[in-house]
Amino acid sequence: MHSYTDTVAALAAGFKRDDFVLYRDPEKFWKGEANHTFVCRVDDVFPYPNGEIRYTLTVLTGGLVTKARSRYMRLLPPEDAMCDIDTAPLNAGTAADMTPAAVAWLTQQTATASRRPELPPRRG
Numbered sequence: 001m002h003s004y005t006d007t008v009a010a011l012a013a014g015f016k017r018d019d020f021v022l023y024r025d026p027e028k029f030w031k032g033e034a035n036h037t038f039v040c041r042v043d044d045v046f047p048y049p050n051g052e053i054r055y056t057l058t059v060l061t062g063g064l065v066t067k068a069r070s071r072y073m074r075l076l077p078p079e080d081a082m083c084d085i086d087t088a089p090l091n092a093g094t095a096a097d098m099t100p101a102a103v104a105w106l107t108q109q110t111a112t113a114s115r116r117p118e119l120p121p122r123r124g
Contacts, residue, residue: 014070016042017042018041019076020042020081021074022040023039023065023068023072024073025037025065025072026072038060039060042055042057043055055067055070084102
């Protein structure tokens with residue numbers, strides 16, 4: 001899992017288009033309303049003249065957030081999304097417990113692992 005310093009570094013560098021983030025709607029949160037935190041994809045980045053950066057986010061379950069501030073966003077690193085594949089057991093008896101993505105990845109790795117690595121063409 002990512003560390004606090006990874007998150008701080010991402011905030012300092014800013015979020016990029018197509019990053020996946022967790023966004024908390026501060027107004028809903030402070031009012032005590034439900035459904036104030038959700039997963040989004042960064043669609044647009046808007047730098048302001050004062051140095052602030054705001055974002056347009058697409059909520060994965062539907063909807064749009066405009067002018068989101070990075071203080072209320074946290075990066076969802078690819079490592080977390082891919083953890084089940086990276087840590088999947090390699091014996092065939094547990095394939096039923098694996099996600100379809102993990103099975104597909106392992107199938108692809110098995111297909112390419114039996115091939116001989118190709119060398120780059122010789123120059124000269």
